[in-house]
Amino acid sequence: MLDLISQLRSALGDKAVIASTPEMAPYETDWRRIYNNKAVCVVLPETTAQVAAVVRLAGAAGVKLVPQGGNTGLVAGGVPVAGPPQIIMNLQRMNKIRALDATSDTITVEAGVTLQAVQEAAARAGRLFPVSLAAEGSVQIGGAISTNAGGIQVLAYGSMRAQVLGLEVVLADGRTWNGLRVLRKDNTGFDLKQIFIGGEGLLGIITAAVLRLHPAVTAHATALVGVPNIYAAVAVFKAMQVQAGQAVSACEFITAGALALGLAHSPAIRLPFTSANYVLVEISAHAPGQGVQEILLSALEPLLEDGIASDVVVAQSERERADLWRIRETLSDGELAAGGSIKHDISVPISDIPVLVAAVETLVAYRFPGFRLNIFGHLGDGNLHVNVRPPAGRTLADVGPSKAAITEAIESLAMSYGGSFSAEHGIGQMRLEGMAAHKSSVELDLMRALKTALDPQALLNPGKMLPEP
Ligand SMILES: Cc1cc2nc3c(=O)[nH]c(=O)nc-3n(C[C@H](O)[C@H](O)[C@H](O)COP(=O)(O)OP(=O)(O)OC[C@H]3O[C@@H](n4cnc5c(N)ncnc54)[C@H](O)[C@@H]3O)c2cc1C
Known part of the structure; x- marks a missing residue:
């Protein structure tokens, strides 16, 4: 292993190879602090060529590779498994925005750019990048694509899969596939990018992506709605859709129990009223003059009159909107702080x-x-x-x-x-047990066939996604 580490150092530079135990620890442990296995070392490549060099060196040495982004994944996909020697490759230094084209509505970014940085770049250009989730300050685009992340606006914009137009991927044999297409239409054979989206790093290492941008939101209307039960929560959602159609951009459900843990963790958050359950609903406008606040109120009034909703607070400013969203965002951390x-x-x-x-x-x-x-x-x-x-x-x-x-x-x-x-x-x-229990043998066979075709040495992300046959 010492030989391999010194080869990696000559390929990437000394600082880009971490081999000391305390420094490696945060990369070896998953976000929920449940999975923790030793790695040979952690590498931090800065370019696609360096990623490819690491893949070739690891392949020649027969050492496995674990691609890692922000390490916020909730299923321990980006940390090592027990068993074979593994190198963690974290893409954090590949953090450049390569291009933004506001006419074509596309942004081309390296895999280590965070979700939040993409949102901010889009906003600076007067556009919207809609994938949003509580860990967005740490989530890297490569991780978000590899998990096909969803978040709070899937309803209106779809998950990561719907945002990806092109990819650059280093394959398990060390070659680089440049599929950084900026096209909305391209029917030229298999759509190869799709196998890497949601691929959890088993088929290749994503080094860059072209993402779709959307028109900026001109106005939001956001409400926290108290409901007695889950039946009423679904009724609130349907009423919103009937009234506002596709303009409903988020509809989140929160039980009082989940909220109590969040509030215990974030005592500064003010709860406007108490209820057995809550729905956080948001309507977004993409053109001036669309009266989203009126649409929201006209959907909510009959719900209040019929007793489907017990209480409602509608945000009157961006600050109040942010306060309502903070209630939703604290739930995962609150649960973790309460013991998980x-x-x-x-x-x-x-x-x-x-x-x-x-x-x-x-x-x-x-x-x-x-x-x-x-x-x-x-x-x-x-x-x-x-x-x-x-x-x-x-x-x-x-x-x-x-x-x-x-x-x-x-x-x-x-x-x-x-x-x-x-x-x-x-x-x-x-x-993994869920895959073995619930996926058909045909589906598992097809997935294993893809893995064998693209990574015959089983170099990339061992012990993830595909259960042993
Ligand atoms: C507080 C909190 C809230 C969350 N909310 C949501 C939510 O609402 N919706 C949702 O979908 N998820 C949510 N998640 C889960 C998580 O944030 C997402 O799965 C995220 O997309 C993971 O990105 P990451 O950069 O942290 O990837 P990591 O956790 O580092 O890795 C995830 C997987 O992607 C692979 N990978 C990482 N980078 C690459 C790359 N460049 N090439 C190939 N493979 C790669 C890894 O090997 C691993 O299999 C939440 C997590 C937290 C902690």
Whole structure:
């Protein structure tokens, strides 16, 4: 390994190769601090040519590579697995914006540029980059593409897959595929970029991307709505869609329990009213003169009159809007600070959300008494984070043996409603059992065939996404 480390140092420079234990530690541990395995070293390439050089050196030495972005992934896809020697390749130094074309509405960025930096560059040019999530200050574009990240505006703009026009990828054999196309239309054979989007670093290392920009939002109308139950929450969403159509850009569901953890973690946040459940809804206008505030109010009034909504606060300024969003953004951190949970990231058809939630409540109450449900998520996408906290006074470590049974039961329930067991976070190391349990053998065979074709030495991101046959 010493030989390999010195070869990497000559290829990248001394500072770009970290091999000391304390400095490597943050790269070896996942965001939830559950998975932690040793790496040979961490490399920080600055150019596509350096990425390719590392791939060739690692391949020649038979050492595996773990691509890593902001390391905010929630399924431990970007950290090493136990077993084979692995190098972590973090793309943070590939952080240049290569081009922005406001006429074509495209931005070309290196993989290590953060999601927030892309949003800010777009805003400076009077445009919008719509993918937004709580960890956006750390998430790198390469990580967001490799996980096909969703976030709070999928409803209006789609996930990362819908934003990617072109990619530059270093393949497992060290060659670079330049697919940095800036085109809206290009029917010239297989659309190769699609296999790397959501590919979790198994098929290649993304080094740059062309992303689609959108017209800037001219006005928002944002409301926090109190609702008695999940049935009423879905009714609020539907009423908004009937009134505002595609202008509904976000619709988030929050239970009082989830909110309590968030507020305990962020005591500065002011809650305008209390309710059993909340819906945070936003309507966006893309042209001056579209009265989004009026549209929002006309959708909310009948809901209040009929008792579907118990309380409503509508943001009157950008500051009040930011305050409402802070309530949503603190939920994951609040849960983590309270000791974490057995996490689930499921989706079902929106019409089945209420029955799914009722079924989950019954399941947990009867099969896992004492465990506490913590549900929140992207209601408008049919995607809920159905997280299960240990009984009061016990930690996640105490309840280890129950974890697999709880996850199996909740994921199977989602599947029984025609849903997904992993809506937006991906598979990584954490959802391998779900892949084995819920994906058909045909689908797994096709995925393995792709992996073997592109990475016959199984160099890239071992032990992730694809369960052993
Ligand atoms: C507070 C919080 C809120 C979140 N909210 C959301 C949300 O609303 N919606 C959502 O979808 N996700 C959410 N996430 C999950 C996470 O932020 C996303 O999955 C994000 O896209 C991961 O990006 P990253 O740069 O941190 O990637 P990492 O975690 O570093 O890596 C993720 C995966 O991508 C691979 N990878 C990373 N970079 C590259 C590259 N350049 N080439 C090839 N493979 C690569 C890694 O190997 C790994 O498999 C949230 C996470 C946190 C902590």
